Amino acid sequence: AQSVTQLDSQVPVFEEAPVELRCNYSSSVSVYLFWYVQYPNQGLQLLLKYLSGSTLVKGINGFEAEFNTSQTSFHLRKPSVHISDTAEYFCAVIPISGNTPLVFGKGTRLSVIA
């Protein structure tokens, strides 16, 4: 079984400041990793994903994440946030072995302050 821990439930940050949203996972098998974003009153939208290859993954809206196998982490970063980045962010994993559902973390609410 897999589990995902998002270490911060809320992260306030000033506009144009950098941000890091932390995600750690536990799994006995290899996994694919994802970050989803949920803007107010909208569905979940894929931000970025790690399947294989380079451990540094770039996504939409200037976000990137780095897969660290030794620390089993997949932290999300952005060098300069905008007001429009205010949303809830979810880290998720899937075993690479088959067609199985996503396992999500509890989410981190990012609030960007002007």
Added chain:
Amino acid sequence: GAGVSQSPRYKVTKRGQDVALRCDPISGHVSLYWYRQALGQGPEFLTYFNYEAQQDKSGLPNDRFSAERPEGSISTLTIQRTEQRDSAMYRCASSPVSSYNEQFFGPGTRLTVL
């Protein structure tokens, strides 16, 4: 093209009533997933289908919950004899056969049981 749609977007019902939640996946998508998201939590898996076949229903909390996808497209999640603890956001996602690991989410149905 059109994304995943869900209806109704909001449903308020009285305890003991049955409800049916509908999901219309992206056209041609093979897999369809149902998740439930309680307030302050990440989405939790309920069940999923490949075409019309229900592959895994291990996440359904009890026998009041059922789902079907009779023609391999639209799916209905039915909750019988609703209870207050069923109140949550119910999310549907679909994925194409060529990319089972990327799931596209609908806007969700907010269910409130009074």
